[in-house]
Amino acid sequence: MEQFEVHDPAIMANARAILDAAGGPExxxxxxxxxxxxxxxxxxxxxxxxxAPEAPTSPMVRRMLSAEIGxxxxxxxxxxxxxxxxxxxxxxxxxxxxxxxxKKAFRCNYADHRLMGSMIGNMAFYHALSQPGDRxxxxxxxxxxxSSNRYEGPAGTRGVEIFDIPFDxxxxxxxxxxxxxxxxRFRPKLVVMGMSMxxxxxxxxxxxxxxxxxxxxxxxxxxxxxxxxxxGQFQDPLVEGAALLTGxxxxxxxxxQSGMIMWNDxxxxxxxxxxxxxxxxxxxxxxxxxALAVAAxxxxxFGNVYMAxxxxxxxxxxxxxxxxxxxxxxxxxxxxxxxxxxxxxxxFGGGLDVAHKLAEANLITNKNxxxxxxxxxxxxxxxxxxxxxxxxxxxxxxxxxxxxxxxMARVLVKGEATVSVLEDVLAYRRPLQTxxxxxxxxxxxxVGSGR
Ligand SMILES: *Cc1c(COP(=O)(O)O)cnc(C)c1O
Numbered sequence: 001m002e003q004f005e006v007h008d009p010a011i012m013a014n015a016r017a018i019l020d021a022a023g024g025p026e027x028x029x030x031x032x033x034x035x036x037x038x039x040x041x042x043x044x045x046x047x048x049x050x051x052a053p054e055a056p057t058s059p060m061v062r063r064m065l066s067a068e069i070g071x072x073x074x075x076x077x078x079x080x081x082x083x084x085x086x087x088x089x090x091x092x093x094x095x096x097x098x099x100x101x102x103k104k105a106f107r108c109n110y111a112d113h114r115l116m117g118s119m120i121g122n123m124a125f126y127h128a129l130s131q132p133g134d135r136x137x138x139x140x141x142x143x144x145x146x147s148s149n150r151y152e153g154p155a156g157t158r159g160v161e162i163f164d165i166p167f168d169x170x171x172x173x174x175x176x177x178x179x180x181x182x183x184x185r186f187r188p189k190l191v192v193m194g195m196s197m198x199x200x201x202x203x204x205x206x207x208x209x210x211x212x213x214x215x216x217x218x219x220x221x222x223x224x225x226x227x228x229x230x231x232g233q234f235q236d237p238l239v240e241g242a243a244l245l246t247g248x249x250x251x252x253x254x255x256x257q258s259g260m261i262m263w264n265d266x267x268x269x270x271x272x273x274x275x276x277x278x279x280x281x282x283x284x285x286x287x288x289x290x291a292l293a294v295a296a297x298x299x300x301x302f303g304n305v306y307m308a309x310x311x312x313x314x315x316x317x318x319x320x321x322x323x324x325x326x327x328x329x330x331x332x333x334x335x336x337x338x339x340x341x342x343x344x345x346x347x348f349g350g351g352l353d354v355a356h357k358l359a360e361a362n363l364i365t366n367k368n369x370x371x372x373x374x375x376x377x378x379x380x381x382x383x384x385x386x387x388x389x390x391x392x393x394x395x396x397x398x399x400x401x402x403x404x405x406x407x408m409a410r411v412l413v414k415g416e417a418t419v420s421v422l423e424d425v426l427a428y429r430r431p432l433q434t435x436x437x438x439x440x441x442x443x444x445x446x447v448g449s450g451r
Contacts, residue, residue, distance in 0.1 A: 046429055047362040048404060052340040052387030053196070053224065055254040056394075058298060058438030061291045065256055069094065070287025076277055091286050098293035105230040105296040105303070106245065106262045108238050110269055113292055114276050114284040115259030118223040121246035122194070123154035124261060124280055125219055128271035129190060132159030136190040137183060141378065142369045143167040144197030149221060155192070163188065169371035172330060174203050180210050187214050194221025194246075197368055197385060199329065199336045201235035208241035217243040226260065227252030227389075228338060230299045231307030238264055244272070252307065252339050252389055254437075255295025256288045298438050305447060306392065306437035310339045313388040316398035317341055320405030321386075325413045329370060329383070339387050342370060346382035348412045354384050360418035361411055362425045363404075394432045395444035403428065 005012060022028040043049060049056075057065075074091045076082045078099070083092075095113060102111035115121045130136065136155065139145030143165075147153040151162060163186050166178035183191070191211055193202050208218045220237035226247025228234035237245050243265060250257030261272065318335025321343060322328045328335055329342040345354045351367025358365055369375070370383035391404065407425055410416040436444040 042362075043364070045433060046426055047364050048407070048425060048429060049364045049390040050386045050388070050404070051364055051366055052385050052389070053248070053251045054387070055227075055250055055252065055389045056435045057250075057254060057256060057291070057295070058435060059440040060294050060438060061255060061298075064291035064294055065287055067287050067290060069290055070285060072286055073283055074286050075282045075284075077273070094286060094290050094293065098289050098296065101293050101296035101300070102260060102262065105299045106238070106260075107236070108245075108262045109264045109266070111260060111262045112273060112276055113260065113289050114281045115246075115261060116281065116284065117257070118221070118246055118248040118259040119148050119154060120280050121259040121261040122148040122192075122221060123157070124272060124275040125190075125244060125246065126154050126158040126160070127275040127279060128268070129217060129219075130158055130160050134160045134189045135163065135186050136160045136192060137163045137165050137179075137186065137188040138192045139167070139195060140164045141375050142371055142373050143169075143172060144195040146194045146196045146221065146223070149192045149194045160190075165191070165193070167371070171333065172197075172199055172371065174207065176203060176206055179207060183207075183210050183216070188216055190217050190219055192219045192221055194223065196224060197342060197370070197383075198224050198338050198340060199342065200333070201337065204235060204237050204240035204242055219243060220245045222246065223248040224251050224340075225338065227254055227299065227303065228307050228311070230296075231303035233304070233307040233311055234338065238262065244268060249292050249295060252310065253295060253299065254306075254389065254393065255298075256291040258285075258288050258292065260292070301439070302437035302443070305443070309397070309447070310388050310392045311337060312398050313392050313396065313401055314339055314341050314386075316401040317386065317388060317405060320402045321408065324405055324409035326405075326409060339389050341386050341388075342368060343384040343386060344370065344382060345384045345412070351381045351384050352379065354412060357418060358408060358411055361407065361421040362429070363407055363411070393435045393437055395434065395436050396432070397444075397446075 018031050019028050022031050072091060073085050074088050075084050078092050078095050098113045099111055138149035149155045166175040168175045191207055220242040222229055222245050225234050244263035247260045249255040249260055314336045315334060318328050318341035322331050327344045335341050345351055348354050355365050355367050365384055365386050367381050368383040368385040369378060369381040373381045407421055410421045411418055434441050
């Protein structure tokens with residue numbers, strides 16, 4: 001049979017050539033290390049990383065990620081009777097600290113720390129709370145929805161029937177009248193709001209009121225917004241009536257890439273935790289759990305101011321881009337109340353080409369579907385998503401966003417050669433090498449307790 005490869009065949013062929021030329025397994029290992037080091041030199045030290053789903057972790061979080069505890073086996077629930085393995089007393093301590101810190105960070109009754117990604121958190125609640133054939137309503141991708149709540153993701157594997165949550169294409173807000181009409185027709189068991197393109201808080205309370213009469217549950221997939229929620233700078237879905245909240249630990253929450261799940265209702269505890277163990281997680285990377293616990297503590301100390309600055313920066317960046325001739329979504333609504341802004345880049349060649357052109361100047365963003373695009377345009381959509389997490393953690397403030405907008409406008413609007421913009425981006429980035437809002441490096445100058 002002919003070989004089938006989903007990955008880029010040229011890149012895979014290059015990998016085989018590298019291994020062939022490496023002179024043996026040790027050389028092969030060194031090639032891996034060298035690629036990691038090149039990435040750190042480029043993305044870690046020389047780029048303005050503006051990807052919305054990405055956050056730099058603190059030195060303390062990184063120390064935990066490489067700690068000895070990550071070599072230890074621990075399955076099951078916390079406590080020596082619950083575990084298969086002996087010798088877990090300090091692991092129990094780390095894991096219980098993590099759970100309690102997550103509960104504090106999200107002001108909730110229950111949290112689970114064993115999810116390898118927010119995808120797994122979503123799989124957990126679909127497994128726990130739905131049956132094949134159940135009806136659910138979720139957001140489609142052109143309005144910011146995510147594959148995890150669609151047929152191609154965890155929702156699809158559960159065999160549920162999926163209906164679209166209606167949106168207003170101008171404001172990117174839920175069309176509540178239409179939602180009420182359609183929800184009453186479909187009577188969905190679950191309504192899941194998971195927005196990867198997220199600018200403003202969602203009408204959680206209003207939607208909960210619609211589905212409550214038949215016992216429908218509202219689920220807030222806060223993969224992107226988790227840090228903003230913990231930092232008190234967005235909405236608080238659990239207070240507004242959501243049955244549970246899932247989140248990515250490595251997006252705004254600025255911890256190790258993985259997932260979290262939070263809820264208040266005791267009745268959900270057994271079905272959810274049964275779905276996590278033994279269905280979706282066995283060993284669950286205790287080093288990552290330790291790193292997550294530290295990230296939650298950082299959120300308690302720094303989250304409020306850090307997240308507020310992220311939002312101020314995205315608003316300032318939206319305005320600075322619009323001022324320079326790059327049309328922005330929601331310009332007439334203040335651009336954003338989150339960590340992202342969305343540019344409409346159809347006139348500059350579309351999201352794919354624009355993102356690659358900007359990357360030539362070390363400005364890292366991503367293409368994005370926006371209203372008006374079709375789901376099948378996913379590979380060549382007309383939007384560009386720009387996030388402010390990392391530039392904020394590097395200590396930049398609202399006024400600095402004009403510098404970033406100017407770099408982008410030089411490439412897109414003025415048509416300047418990317419090599420000359422690159423030179424200036426490199427010079428700009430060189431002195432910015434410290435991540436703030438953590439216990440290692442404290443606050444940036446003029447902020448928080450350093451004010
Ligand atoms: C990123 C994202 C996910 C997946 O999160 P991972 O932590 O990468 O597994 C799920 N839902 C939404 C809405 C997302 O944006």
